[in-house]
Amino acid sequence: MVASVTNLGRSGLYDWVVQRLSAVILALYTLFLLGFLIASPDLQYGQWQGLFACTWMKVFSLAALISICAHAWVGMWTISTDYLKAAAIRFAFQLVCAGFLFVYLVWGIDILWSV
Amino acid sequence: MNSNRPTNLDLTTIELPLPGKASILHRISGFILFFAVAFMLCALAASLESAESFAELKSVFDNGLVKFITWGILSALGYHLVAGVKHLLMDMGIGETKEGGRTGAIITLVLGVIVIVLAGVWVW
Numbered sequence: 001m002v003a004s005v006t007n008l009g010r011s012g013l014y015d016w017v018v019q020r021l022s023a024v025i026l027a028l029y030t031l032f033l034l035g036f037l038i039a040s041p042d043l044q045y046g047q048w049q050g051l052f053a054c055t056w057m058k059v060f061s062l063a064a065l066i067s068i069c070a071h072a073w074v075g076m077w078t079i080s081t082d083y084l085k086a087a088a089i090r091f092a093f094q095l096v097c098a099g100f101l102f103v104y105l106v107w108g109i110d111i112l113w114s115v
Numbered sequence: 116m117n118s119n120r121p122t123n124l125d126l127t128t129i130e131l132p133l134p135g136k137a138s139i140l141h142r143i144s145g146f147i148l149f150f151a152v153a154f155m156l157c158a159l160a161a162s163l164e165s166a167e168s169f170a171e172l173k174s175v176f177d178n179g180l181v182k183f184i185t186w187g188i189l190s191a192l193g194y195h196l197v198a199g200v201k202h203l204l205m206d207m208g209i210g211e212t213k214e215g216g217r218t219g220a221i222i223t224l225v226l227g228v229i230v231i232v233l234a235g236v237w238v239w
Contacts, residue, residue: 020206023199030196045162045169052163068152075145097149104152111160 006094007077008070019074022067029064052115065108069101137220140227141198144191151188186238193230198223 009015040047051057076097084090123129131139161172175181201223205211210219 020203023203027196027199030192045166048169049163072145072149072152075142076149079142079146100149100153104156107156107160111156111163115163 006091008073015074015077018070022071022074025063025067026071029060029067032060049115052112058112058115061112062109065105065112069105072101073097132217133224134216134220137198137201137223140194140224141202144195144198147191148188148195151191154184154188182238186235189234189238190231193234194227197226197230 007015008018036051037043052061077094080090080093080097084093158172161168163169176185201210201219205216205219210216
């Protein structure tokens with residue numbers, strides 16, 4: 001039995017829901033950005049900066065950023081508990097993942113709020 | 116469970132069925148995307164900092180290696196998205212049978228290839 005103290009919601013069902021909700025947000029964000037880039041083949045800085053200056057885009061981007069962190073945590077946690085049997089190595093791997101995600105979150109917020 | 120049962124979990128000797136292949140590719144693409152986020156944030160930061168850094172970023176995309184990495188990330192993202200949508204459809208009870216799972220895996224792999232080719236056309 002794998003210790004469940006490191007999974008996101010202490011329960012598999014909660015993780016399952018988080019994984020799906022964040023997936024839907026990330027899919028919508030990806031398709032929106034893809035559509036925007038395809039609709040503007042000769043993208044200029046002003047247009048791009050203008051998009052990210054909108055409050056709704058900041059909120060949408062932040063939702064995607066938080067979703068990345070939650071989604072990636074559940075995914076990497078699952079990978080680590082599937083393949084890394086030695087507890088010390090598994091915890092070390094999870095710690096590195098958490099470090100990456102923390103940096104992504106702070107860095108992402110910094111990027112979004114300096115526009 | 117009877118612990119004396121023979122088990123074979125040696126991945127190098129297991130021939131995965133199609134849904135298994137679609138699934139492990141979903142996992143691998145997700146693993147790649149975990150690290151790709153760093154590149155994406157780098158590009159986002161440069162694209163938004165100033166008009167100069169935006170122009171600089173655009174010129175960086177002329178580099179062959181950068182194009183290749185971009186294509187790789189878009190491929191991982193595209194496949195992960197397609198396979199993820201299949202997951203959500205199966206959650207709704209669509210294609211849950213053994214045959215349905217196989218059909219879903221074929222559709223996922225075919226759409227994945229199409230998305231990867233389209234991403235390549237877009238980048239180059």
